[in-house]
Each structure stands twice: as structure tokens, then as C-alpha cells.
Amino acid sequence: ACAGSQISQSTGGQKESSSKSGEGTVNIGFSGPLSGPAALYGERTLNGIKMAAEEINNNGGFEINGKTYKLNIVPLDDKYLPNETASNAKRLLQEYKTPIIFTPHSGGVMALQVFNETEKFLIGAYTSEPDVTDAGNSLTIGIPPRYDGYVEPFTDYAMKRFGKKLAALPPSTQYGKDWTKTLLPQWEKKGGKVVYHSSIDFSKETDFFTIVTNALKEKPDVLFIGGASEPTAKVAKQARELGFKGGFIIMDQAKLDFMEKITGSYDVLEGSVGVLPLVKSNDPGAPAFVENYRAKFKDEPSSESGLNYIATYIFVEAMKAAKTVDDAEAIRKHMQDGLDNLPKDKRVYEIPSIGDDGRLEVKRKVAVVEDGQIVLKVVD
Amino acid sequence: MFLETRQLTKQFGGLVAVDHVNFSVEKGKINAIIGPNGAGKSTFFNLISGFYPPSSGQVMFKGQDITRLPPNKIAKLGIARTFQTTHLFEQANVLDNVLIGFRLRTKSNLIDALFLTKRLKREEEQSKEKAFEVLKFVGLTNMENKIVANISQEEKKRVAIALALATEPEIIFLDEPAAGINPEETEGLANLIEKIVQHNITVCLIEHKMKMVMNLAHKIMVLNHGKKIAEGTPEEIQNNETVIKAYLGGSAIA
Amino acid sequence: MEIFAQQIFNGLTVGSVYSLVALGLTLVYGILHIPNFAHGALYMMGGYITLTMMTKFGLYYWIAIMISMVIVGLMGVLMERFIFYPLRDAPPIQDKIAAIGILLFLEAFAQFVWGADYQTMPTPYGQVVSVMGLTFTMQRLLIIISTVVVMILLFLFLKKTFIGSAIIAMSQNREGAHLVGINTNKMAMLTFMISGALAAIAASLSSPINLVFPGMGHLVILKAFVIIIIGGMGSIPGAIIGGYILGFAESLGATYISNDYKDIFAFILLVLILTFKPTGLFAKGGHS
Amino acid sequence: MLKLKGVSVQYGAYKAVRNVDIEVGKGEIVVLLGSNGAGKSTVFKTIGGLHKCTEGEIMFEGKRIDQSSPAQIVKTGIVQCAEGRKLFPRMTVYENLMMGAFIHRKQKKEIENTLHEVYELFPILKEKRNDLAGSLSGGQQQMLAIGRALMSKPKLLLLDEPSIGLAPIIVAQMFEVIKQINKTETTILLAEQNANAALHIAHKGYVLENGSIVVEGSSEELFADDNVRKAYLGA
Amino acid sequence: MTARFKQKAVVLSIVLLALLLPFIIQNDYFFHIMTLSFIWMIGVYGLNLIAGYTGYLSLAHAGFFAIGAYSLGILTVKFEIHYWLAFFLACAITCIIGLVIGLVALQTKEHFFAIYTLCVGYIIYLVIDKWESLTGGVRGLIGIPVPPDLGPISFRSPVSQYYFNLFFLLAAIFMMYRIVHSLTGRTLIAIRNSEELAQTIGISTMKNKLVSFVLSTFFAALSGILYASFIRFIGPDISYITMTFDFLIFLLVGGIGTLSGPIVGTLLIVWISQQLQFLQDYRMLIFGPLLTLLIIFYPKGIVGGIFSWKMKMQEKKKRLSMSAKSATQRAEEG
Numbered sequence A: 001a002c003a004g005s006q007i008s009q010s011t012g013g014q015k016e017s018s019s020k021s022g023e024g025t026v027n028i029g030f031s032g033p034l035s036g037p038a039a040l041y042g043e044r045t046l047n048g049i050k051m052a053a054e055e056i057n058n059n060g061g062f063e064i065n066g067k068t069y070k071l072n073i074v075p076l077d078d079k080y081l082p083n084e085t086a087s088n089a090k091r092l093l094q095e096y097k098t099p100i101i102f103t104p105h106s107g108g109v110m111a112l113q114v115f116n117e118t119e120k121f122l123i124g125a126y127t128s129e130p131d132v133t134d135a136g137n138s139l140t141i142g143i144p145p146r147y148d149g150y151v152e153p154f155t156d157y158a159m160k161r162f163g164k165k166l167a168a169l170p171p172s173t174q175y176g177k178d179w180t181k182t183l184l185p186q187w188e189k190k191g192g193k194v195v196y197h198s199s200i201d202f203s204k205e206t207d208f209f210t211i212v213t214n215a216l217k218e219k220p221d222v223l224f225i226g227g228a229s230e231p232t233a234k235v236a237k238q239a240r241e242l243g244f245k246g247g248f249i250i251m252d253q254a255k256l257d258f259m260e261k262i263t264g265s266y267d268v269l270e271g272s273v274g275v276l277p278l279v280k281s282n283d284p285g286a287p288a289f290v291e292n293y294r295a296k297f298k299d300e301p302s303s304e305s306g307l308n309y310i311a312t313y314i315f316v317e318a319m320k321a322a323k324t325v326d327d328a329e330a331i332r333k334h335m336q337d338g339l340d341n342l343p344k345d346k347r348v349y350e351i352p353s354i355g356d357d358g359r360l361e362v363k364r365k366v367a368v369v370e371d372g373q374i375v376l377k378v379v380d
Numbered sequence B: 001m002f003l004e005t006r007q008l009t010k011q012f013g014g015l016v017a018v019d020h021v022n023f024s025v026e027k028g029k030i031n032a033i034i035g036p037n038g039a040g041k042s043t044f045f046n047l048i049s050g051f052y053p054p055s056s057g058q059v060m061f062k063g064q065d066i067t068r069l070p071p072n073k074i075a076k077l078g079i080a081r082t083f084q085t086t087h088l089f090e091q092a093n094v095l096d097n098v099l100i101g102f103r104l105r106t107k108s109n110l111i112d113a114l115f116l117t118k119r120l121k122r123e124e125e126q127s128k129e130k131a132f133e134v135l136k137f138v139g140l141t142n143m144e145n146k147i148v149a150n151i152s153q154e155e156k157k158r159v160a161i162a163l164a165l166a167t168e169p170e171i172i173f174l175d176e177p178a179a180g181i182n183p184e185e186t187e188g189l190a191n192l193i194e195k196i197v198q199h200n201i202t203v204c205l206i207e208h209k210m211k212m213v214m215n216l217a218h219k220i221m222v223l224n225h226g227k228k229i230a231e232g233t234p235e236e237i238q239n240n241e242t243v244i245k246a247y248l249g250g251s252a253i254a
Numbered sequence C: 001m002e003i004f005a006q007q008i009f010n011g012l013t014v015g016s017v018y019s020l021v022a023l024g025l026t027l028v029y030g031i032l033h034i035p036n037f038a039h040g041a042l043y044m045m046g047g048y049i050t051l052t053m054m055t056k057f058g059l060y061y062w063i064a065i066m067i068s069m070v071i072v073g074l075m076g077v078l079m080e081r082f083i084f085y086p087l088r089d090a091p092p093i094q095d096k097i098a099a100i101g102i103l104l105f106l107e108a109f110a111q112f113v114w115g116a117d118y119q120t121m122p123t124p125y126g127q128v129v130s131v132m133g134l135t136f137t138m139q140r141l142l143i144i145i146s147t148v149v150v151m152i153l154l155f156l157f158l159k160k161t162f163i164g165s166a167i168i169a170m171s172q173n174r175e176g177a178h179l180v181g182i183n184t185n186k187m188a189m190l191t192f193m194i195s196g197a198l199a200a201i202a203a204s205l206s207s208p209i210n211l212v213f214p215g216m217g218h219l220v221i222l223k224a225f226v227i228i229i230i231g232g233m234g235s236i237p238g239a240i241i242g243g244y245i246l247g248f249a250e251s252l253g254a255t256y257i258s259n260d261y262k263d264i265f266a267f268i269l270l271v272l273i274l275t276f277k278p279t280g281l282f283a284k285g286g287h288s
Numbered sequence D: 001m002l003k004l005k006g007v008s009v010q011y012g013a014y015k016a017v018r019n020v021d022i023e024v025g026k027g028e029i030v031v032l033l034g035s036n037g038a039g040k041s042t043v044f045k046t047i048g049g050l051h052k053c054t055e056g057e058i059m060f061e062g063k064r065i066d067q068s069s070p071a072q073i074v075k076t077g078i079v080q081c082a083e084g085r086k087l088f089p090r091m092t093v094y095e096n097l098m099m100g101a102f103i104h105r106k107q108k109k110e111i112e113n114t115l116h117e118v119y120e121l122f123p124i125l126k127e128k129r130n131d132l133a134g135s136l137s138g139g140q141q142q143m144l145a146i147g148r149a150l151m152s153k154p155k156l157l158l159l160d161e162p163s164i165g166l167a168p169i170i171v172a173q174m175f176e177v178i179k180q181i182n183k184t185e186t187t188i189l190l191a192e193q194n195a196n197a198a199l200h201i202a203h204k205g206y207v208l209e210n211g212s213i214v215v216e217g218s219s220e221e222l223f224a225d226d227n228v229r230k231a232y233l234g235a
Numbered sequence E: 001m002t003a004r005f006k007q008k009a010v011v012l013s014i015v016l017l018a019l020l021l022p023f024i025i026q027n028d029y030f031f032h033i034m035t036l037s038f039i040w041m042i043g044v045y046g047l048n049l050i051a052g053y054t055g056y057l058s059l060a061h062a063g064f065f066a067i068g069a070y071s072l073g074i075l076t077v078k079f080e081i082h083y084w085l086a087f088f089l090a091c092a093i094t095c096i097i098g099l100v101i102g103l104v105a106l107q108t109k110e111h112f113f114a115i116y117t118l119c120v121g122y123i124i125y126l127v128i129d130k131w132e133s134l135t136g137g138v139r140g141l142i143g144i145p146v147p148p149d150l151g152p153i154s155f156r157s158p159v160s161q162y163y164f165n166l167f168f169l170l171a172a173i174f175m176m177y178r179i180v181h182s183l184t185g186r187t188l189i190a191i192r193n194s195e196e197l198a199q200t201i202g203i204s205t206m207k208n209k210l211v212s213f214v215l216s217t218f219f220a221a222l223s224g225i226l227y228a229s230f231i232r233f234i235g236p237d238i239s240y241i242t243m244t245f246d247f248l249i250f251l252l253v254g255g256i257g258t259l260s261g262p263i264v265g266t267l268l269i270v271w272i273s274q275q276l277q278f279l280q281d282y283r284m285l286i287f288g289p290l291l292t293l294l295i296i297f298y299p300k301g302i303v304g305g306i307f308s309w310k311m312k313m314q315e316k317k318k319r320l321s322m323s324a325k326s327a328t329q330r331a332e333e334g
């Protein structure tokens, strides 16, 4: 009971999202894994949001109806657990009145979808999980692109260059499974053959030699791998050690540039087809973003950071267009305006539109490794 | 026959700890088992009370074969025991230690607990009465609230006996009840054992204190290397050459 | 057949790492009678310290490993002194929770100091060797050989030296150890030292084939527990053999049964073993 | 040789030993009598450093030892064979004996000799040398405990109720052994319930009641003391 | 007698406070956390019964929690069974699985039991994680219903959820109280203290252990069911070992083998970890050592610590009054 009174005390006072005077603060919530095994991922998503907010604030905030607002990001750790996400959201709503809450995992999003429509806040859902946007929740924005668009260009390239035999070694995450479910039929439809299929659990596997050995005994031409970049790179490296000469289809979660850091060179990844790394992107906002990110976080930017960065800008633009900072429904309605009004130099990705389901329709860029170089292959 | 063993045998690996022992307990009497260290006396008790399964042979109690019964079933039939090293709930008080002894005669279960039935109340009362009764019997009135860890060795032995008595046994097996107890107190304990027999509970004990055994026992069995080497009245045993050589030594009574 | 041989080799590699981790765990269990849930964190620290020594201070691989063994060993000692020693009279569950506290701390600490990202440990033994159609990498051979050497040394130490026997004696009866003049505090610290050093060497050997990251301890610790249970807790040969059993079970299970379900098989194997032998395969007899 | 001056020991608030003075001369056998809970074992543990005394001091060969750790005390030559034996149950008899020689671990030769002596005293230990200590019977364990204590060649041997749970024939042997050990210039402090036998081999005795010394004197004096006779000799 | 009375008064006032809280505080977040704490507490009581009172540390607790939650989820979402029927069935399913597992697991003892159940828990996790067609795999189950309206009462608002779960918590506590203070409870404690001795005095240890184990799984299931219909989304994470550790931490910090320990521990840890949120990434840097220190300084938990402190005070008082008495006596004599 005493803890409760503490909370209610901290509720009152200065954290109100707006006041009548000329300056206001918009609190944006974030609930993601900041400790434990997924902390790295959580941090990278948060970094993008933080960076956007900082830029906006440094530029004097943004103005709506004559009033200047600054962003205040309130990050809470949920250890990747849905119930913690729900608790955090309740807290963010109660204490900070956040109109938007970012969450980078599907479990958290689903836990929030239970009450986000009644409590009227937007979910910035950084997850490719289709269920999240297919469920018809009117206040969920799906940030990353759906993966299914990658399947065809990946398949075509790999099959043409290396051959028809595919061994699939996706990660045992839901995303990996969904990817596989789309990729394999596509591969077979194009006349290919799936010679081996088994998933790797990166959170439990100490060594990939065993599974790679088994995959290679079927003499595949192409290996389908993916998951977090670094362990994925290890899988590729070990496949080479075991004598694999073919190509890799790399699921979009893994980034070629991060993988290269592990393998030491792009030679190991020769013949890979994957998503274009942000650092190689020629979208108008990308170079500046990459540079600023490196300076700020002493780390390479990834799409997690980039997409959340741009999403934060889009939300702000949508607020401006909707002329409100707290009416979630109005903000949602003006998301397309937000996309349209997005300044050119912030366009780290090309996002022409938002779907009816609330998913941002990010343009997909495919990259391949040829002769030890990353080459931009297809733009859809 | 009241309780008897037929060709009871226990092997530990290559060692035959109890070797084809035939023994019958005389009802209402004090039966003693003596023998050198490692003769297999404690093991013999463990076989009867169901703690070890015998390698071969049988244990019969009132005509029933109890050889393979688990210890709790055997206890229910009315066979109680104490351990060589006193085995009590050290952190609980004396009453709580003894109270639970009557549990095997009660029937209340989880449902009774949840609904606080009459039966539970009645049985709790009975357990308490029983506990007070046996504590009084062993001479520990007014000790019920003492924590067991804080009472003396001899008192612990009495608590152990009280606990065994609370199960309402017909026969009680005592493994070296007088070990670590001084002569004065040993006498008190001997009196207690006699009192137990007077209350129609058969006693079977292991003891190294010959004076006590010879005074108390009606019948003695001597084990050596797991084998029964002699059986008889104290007089017979004291004069048995084999026993003297194997166990008693020159001065028959230490 | 070739596949079989290759998988035996793979199982041997993984099993070696498991055994080393399990050995440290089982030693500490023997002394303190508590499963040290923070052991995985020591493993992780071992990986990071070796890595830092190599990358930040430019030390040679083996020197870095030595330093890491010492540092992690000392961390083990500190853990014993400040956490397990004060808790020596408390029931064992308390130790488990205290250990979990340390685990949380060390993981957060690693994340704080080294960041949450994956890092690679370079190795001077990157070569790939192919013999009769089997692929070895030097690093993997190294893992297997070093593990055997470490085990033999440990065995000789425990069986053939007085200090080693004193550790075993103490694990069986602390007061008895006092009575013969063994300084039990020193022995407990020594045991933790060894346990930490074993974790460090296991991590340092296996890191070049995997990655270094704050959660890396989780990969091995649960399995290490399974191993010491299969082997009979506190049993040293049990930990070694259990480690290899699990290594082979995994590699062969993944090959001939199913890769996706091999974990389930490994754990069901354990449950079956315990069902029929409730105290593990190598539990020692005797009572006191 | 050993001198306890005004020693008191507490368990929490409970005073188990009060203001005890004991003196053991070199080469003597001194017996400590007392009923259960009188505090005998507590005195022993305190001498061995397993408990700290709250008051008083303990001197051994002119040096204070009451602040020393158990291991240090063993090194000075005081070894005890404690109540409850405290063996290493999953080590063999041989290994247990070897551990007894822990403080002399550098002198391999002498250890061998001592081992022979111990085997001679207790042939059963030699017979069972490869068995686990935990599987021995109570009496065999007691012998092993004494044997282990002897392995460290103590100057002063503390024996806490060595006859507990032993067959009469063994008890008699045991006291013989104690006498023999004493002949090899080992001083012995003995706690016993079996007062009769103990006093027969002892030079001197103390009677402890409720943590305090109530009677002390040579064994003859104690034999002659009426109270002692009544309480401990069962006569 | 007066002590009993005082205790009752304290308990009653706490219950009253819990009941009145919604009238005092209006804060959804607060009620959300409290409700979640109530749900945890029920699970912690289950663990307390088997680990605290019977002496068998079950590390499969999160597994049973998850079985309860998933049974409800699957029955309501996939089979569209009526909520209360599913509720009942979920309890029954968990108990049956608990019975089967208990029969085997309880053959082992001490650490073996702990690690054995750890593995059982892990198997449960793996099964939930892999059996996609039934459990939804990694993706989990969405859209678990809240309890249907009971007449005019709906269970959708935070406050009604609070009361709903408080009701079950009070019921659970009441059950625990009755069990612990009955012959059954004494029997369990006897087993905890020494199983060998319990057997020689005729207690069927296996049967009693089994009863305790199954009951503990029942509590776990109840907790899981309430969780599922509160969060309304479940994933395999809830069966993972970290969850068991959380239960264990709640229990230990509060005081294992005590009736109020689960409440104290859960509230304390849940709120501490909420209050440490401002530390963000460094939360565990503080929480870990804090937990360790709590355990070192209160090895019997907060409640155990308070008990010992009380005992000490009582002793002191006794001694004081005794010396006072002897002083007055002396004075009278003098």
C-alpha cells in the first residue's frame, strides 16, 4: 500500500503531457528488452527512437497550434516478457500519459492490443509478425516490412547462380519459421528441391558443426540461414569450414555488414543474397543517419535503429498533421500525411504509404555479395 | 508365533551382513540382541522394520508375511522402532515431535483439513491426548514446549521412545537405547523399558551394556558376522563359550 | 559412415566443453552441497576476460587464457567469501537464490562494460584440417586435447596429492576435516578457484567457435546441470562421462533422430535415467 | 602441558561451560567425567578451536591457543577424536587414515610407519582398508576415528567418549589401546561415561556437572569419593 | 489466546485494507501491478506448500503454471469451451499431469528432485515451444477471454480484475491456512524434517508427498489460469526456468515455510523491481546484489527475520522481567 501512494504521488506534478502555456512535452513510451539475452536488440531499437527525439528537440521541437512541443522518451525494461510489457504500458499511461508506446516484440504487442483500443494509445509495433497487423487492431502501427516480398527475389537469384538444391537452416524463432513456410514452397514452385530442413536454436546451441554437417551431407547448392547477424555469420563460416561452396539466402533479420565483422571478409559470404545494409543504402536520409548514429552510439547502425528512427519522425509528422499530441485515433488517421510530409533528409528508408492494416510499406532492397563486394540488386 | 524371522538374509555386495537368521520374539517379554560391532544387529532391525528389503528369507508378524511391506505399513501393524543415532525433528518442540506419532491411527485427510471437519478436530484432540499420555509415561511431563535441539541426550532418547509409543505399537524395537548415557540414567532407562513391557508391549533391543541386558532380558540372541551363534536366557548366554570368545571377553560383565 | 565419424568428432568437441563446465560445477557442489547457479556467469566472464586480454592488451591466446583463469578463479573465491561463506549454515535454497542474484548482476555487469553485442574471439588456430574426408579445425582439436589434459591434471591433483584429497575429504565431512587439521576456509576458496578457472578455460576454448556475449553462460549451464545429475552430483568421473554422453547424444541425436527435437530427447533421457536410478549413474554408496 | 584457565563457553545465551580450570600434565591420562549434557564435548570442541570460549584462556605448552583456528591447533599437536566420529564416509578406510596425516603430508616415510602402527593396533582396519568408511559398523567406525587421530602423531590426544556403542570385548581392548598409546608418550584427555574403566587407566580425573568442575583429583581419590561412586560408578 | 486474537485482528485489517484500496486510490497502473502480484502470490503459495512445508523444492513450478494457463487458453480459444468449464478443466488437467509427474519425480530426493523437476520444467517448456499446432509455438496464444460477466459484474475494468483475483488469493490463503494447521500439514512438516523417521512412525510418505505436490500444481495452475485471463496473451516464456526462479525469489525473500512470506516477498520484489525501472539497462546491476544481500542478511526471509527478532525481543523481555522480579524479591527480602 505504501508503494502505491508513492506511485500516485509521482503521478501528479510535472509529468503532465501538456500545459496551457507555450511549451509542452510529449512523452513517448518504450517497453522492450533492456536486460537479459535480448538486451542488444532492445537497445538498438531504442537508440533509433532516442536519436530521432534528440534531433527533434535540438531543432527546437515541433509546433502545433502555436505551441512548441518537445519529445521525452520514457524507456522501460520488459525483459521480453509480455506481462511486463503490459505492466509497463499501464505505468506509461498512468504516469506519463503516453499517446504512443513502442514495443519491439510480438508478445508485447499482443499483450498491449488487449487494451490499447479502450485506453486509446498507439502501438509502435516493431515486429514483422503478420498477426499483429492482421488482427484488425485500429491503433497498431507495424513498422518493419513484411518479409514475404523478399522471398521471390532471393529465390530467383540464388537458384540461378548456384543451383536447385536448398538446405534450410532457419533460426527456431517464430519469424524464422514463418519465413521458411513462405520460402520453401516458393523454392519448390520454381523447380527447386529442398534437401534438408531443420532449425537452429541460437539461444541453446553451443556449436553449429553438427547441424551444418548434417545439412551438407545432402550436397546442397544453397543454404538458407538467418537470425541475429552474428551467430548467423558463424553458421556461414562453419559451413565454409566444412567445405560448402554454394550460396546463402540470408533471412532479413541478419545484416550482411554485421555478418562481415564476424567472418572477417565478404569472401566467406560470397554468393549471399540478403537485405541491403543500411550503411550501403542510397536513400536520401541514410548517409546522414549512418554518420550520426556512429558518432552517437559508437556502433554500426542497423535496420532496427533506422526503422524506429524514421517511425518516430513519422509519428511526429502525423501529430502535426492531426494537430494533436494526445488523440491517438486522430494521429493514426493522419499517418499517411505524416509519411507524405516527412522531410527528405530524414528518409532513411523509402516508405511511400501505410497499409489499411497499419503496416508501413517500406520499399525493399535486396543486396548480393559478388566478388567480395556488396551489390544492390533489385528495388521493388 | 508373534514375530519371527525365517532364514532372513541381507547382503551388501559381497558382504553378508545378516546370514540366514531364524529368530522368534517372545510376546510380552524383553528380547535382546547382542553381538560385536558390525555383527549385523542394526541391519537385522532394518530388515524387520522394512527399511532394507532382505536378500532372502521372511519376516512373519502374527502369522502374516510382512517381508516386503514398506516401513509405514509395518508401523501400522504395530511395529515401532527407534534408531541407533537418535533421529528426531530437532527444530520442533517435544510435543510436536511426539504428536505426529499418532498420525497413523488417524484418518483425516485433505478434505477434513479444508473443511475443518469434526473428525479432524476429534483426531487432533486424540493425538494431543496420546502425546501427553506417552510423554507422561516416559517421564517427560512439563517438557513439551522445549525445542528438541536443546534437551539432553538422555531426554532425546526418551522422546524417541515416546514417539515410538505414540504409534500404539504391539512391539517396539530399540537400537542401543542406552548408548551415550551414564550409569545412573541407564538405570532409569531400564526401568522405563520394564514399564513398557508391563504395559503389554513387547520389547526387542540391541545393547552393548551387558549389565543392563543381563538384568533386563528374558531372552537373548547373539549375532556374529551376521550369523546367529547363540540364543537363550541371560545365564545361558553368559556361560556360552562361543559368546564369551566372540563378544563378552574375559570379564563377562563390564 | 563418414557422417558418423564426423558427428562423433563433433560430439566430442561439444562434450569436452560441457565436461569442463560440469566439472567446475560438480566440484563446488561436492564442497558446498549447493548447485552454483552463477557458474554460467563465471563461464561468460571467462570468455570476456580472455577476449579483452587478447584484443585490448594484445596478449597471446594462451597467456590471455591463463590470466582469465586466474581472474575468474579469484572471482569464484570472492563469491565464496562474500556470499556462500556467510550462507554456509542457511538451507541450500538460499544459496541458489543468492547465486541467481550474482548471475543477474554479472550479466548486467558484462553488458555494462562490454556492451550487449556479440563479439568474436580471434584464435591463432583457425586452420582447417581435413583427414580422410573428415573436417577438423585446429581449434576443435585443441578443445578436445586441452580438455583431456585438464582432466588428467585435475584427477592427479585430487587423487594423488594431499591437498586434493583434503578437498574431497572436506566435501564429505567438514568437521572431520577440521579435526585432521585441514583449513576448510582455504580449501573452499581453492575449490572455487579451480571451479572458476575451469569455467574460464572452457569459455576461452569454445569462444572462438562460438561468440562472446552476456548471455553465453545460458548455453551451457542448464546442460551442465543435466550432466552432473546424470553423473551423480559431486562425482567427478560422472561429470566427465556425463559431458561426453550429452555431447554424443546431441550430435548423434541430431543426425539420426531429429535436430529439432534433440533437446527434448536429451532431457527425456535424463528423466529416464533418474527414474530408474534416482541418484544418478555414478552416485557413490556408503552412509555415515 | 595443557592448561584451561577460567574457561566459559556459551551457545547463544546458554552457558554450557562455566569457569572451568583443567590441567593436563605431559604423559598423563586425564579423564573428564560427567553425565549427558554436562559440557564435556563442549570443553573438547573449545580446546580444538571449533568453538571460541567467551571467557578464560587455554594454554598449550606455554602458548595461548584459544584464538587459533582448528587447523593451527592440530598443527601444534592437539588432535581430537570427536563425538559422532566425523569420518569421511565416501573415502576408503585407508584414505581416511591418510587424511589423518594431513599436517605431516610432507613426510611420506613417517606416515608409512605410523600407518603400520595403527594397523597393528586395529587389525580390522587393515582388513577393511579398501572399504568405504561409511559402510563400516558403528564400532569399526569408532576405531577408524581413533586410528585417524593417531595418524597425526599428536602430542595430546582428546578422546570424546571412545567407548560409545562398542561391544564389551572391544571396550576392554579400547582401554588397553589407550594405555598403549599413552606409553608412546602421547598425553591423553578422555571424556567418558564408562567411568569405571576410564578411571582404571587414568592418572587424574575431573567431574563436570552442569558445565562446572565439581570434583577433581587423582583416580584413587575419585574412586574413594562417595558422590562419584554413586553417580558414575553405579555402585 | 490474546496473541491469537491480535493476529486475527492484524489479518482482518489487512484484508479490509485490500478490499477498500480501490476506494482510496485511483490508479490503473497500481491496480495492474497489484492484480499481477495477487496472481503470482497464488503460485508462490503452491511452491511454498511443496518446498516450504514438505521440503521438496520443485523447479517445474513455472511448467505447471504454464500448463494451467495453456489449458485455459487452448480450451477457450481453440475449442471455444465456456470459460468456467475451461477453468475447471484446466485445473483438472494440470493436477492430473502433476500427479503423473509427481509419481515419478518424488522417487528422487533433495537436489536430485530439484534438478529432476528443473528438467521436467524444461521439457514442458520445450513441448509448449515445439508443439505448434496445439500451443501456437513461439507465437503463443492470443485472445484468451476474460471471465464472463456475472450478472451485473463485468471483469474488464482494472478494479473488477483486482477484486476478482483478490478473491482467489484470499481463497488460496484460506486453504493454505487450513492445510498447514491440520494433521495433514503436520504430516507434511514431519516429512520435511525427516522422511525416514516419518516412515517409521507409519506415515505413508509417498502418498502425502504426492498430495502436497498435486496441490502445489493446483495452485500453480490456478495462478496460470488467472494470469492467462488477465494478460490475455500467453507465450512459451511463462514456462521458462526464469519464471520458476521468480516464484522462488518471491518465496525466499518473503520467508519460506511461513504463511505470510509469499505475500510479503511478492509485494516487496515486484515493487522493488518496478521502482528500479528508472535505472533502465542497469536495473539488474542493482537488483542482483540487492537480492543477494537480502538473502545473506535475511536467510529466513523477511518474515522469518521478523519472527527471530520478535523471539529475541520476547526473550529479552522475559529476562528483564525475571531480573526485575528477582530484584523485587531481593528488595522484599532485604
Ligand SMILES: Nc1ncnc2c1ncn2[C@@H]1O[C@H](COP(=O)(O)OP(=O)(O)OP(=O)(O)O)[C@@H](O)[C@H]1O
Residues within 6 Å of the ligand: B012, B015, B017, B035, B036, B037, B038, B039, B040, B041, B042, B043, B044, B084, C286, C287, D135, D136, D137, D138, D139, D140, D165
Ligand atoms: N548400507 C550398507 N551398505 C554396505 N554395508 C553395510 C551397510 N549397512 C551395514 N553394512 C555392513 O553390514 C555389517 C553390519 O552392520 P550393522 O550396522 O548391522 O552392525 P551392528 O551389529 O549394528 O554394529 P554396531 O554394534 O557397531 O552398531 C557391517 O560390516 C557394515 O559395514
Ligand SMILES: Nc1ncnc2c1ncn2[C@@H]1O[C@H](COP(=O)(O)OP(=O)(O)OP(=O)(O)O)[C@@H](O)[C@H]1O
Residues within 6 Å of the ligand: B149, B150, B151, B152, B153, B180, D011, D014, D016, D034, D035, D036, D037, D038, D039, D040, D041, D042, D043, D083
Ligand atoms: N550447538 C549447540 N547449540 C546449543 N546448545 C548446545 C550445542 N551443543 C551443545 N549444547 C548444549 O550444551 C550442553 C553441553 O553439551 P555437551 O555436548 O558439551 O555435553 P556432553 O557432556 O558432551 O554430553 P554427552 O554425554 O551427551 O555427549 C548441553 O546442554 C547441550 O544441550
Ligand SMILES: [Mg+2]
Residues within 6 Å of the ligand: B041, B042, B043, B084, D138
Ligand atoms: Mg548398530
Ligand SMILES: [Mg+2]
Residues within 6 Å of the ligand: D040, D041, D042, D083, D160
Ligand atoms: Mg559429548
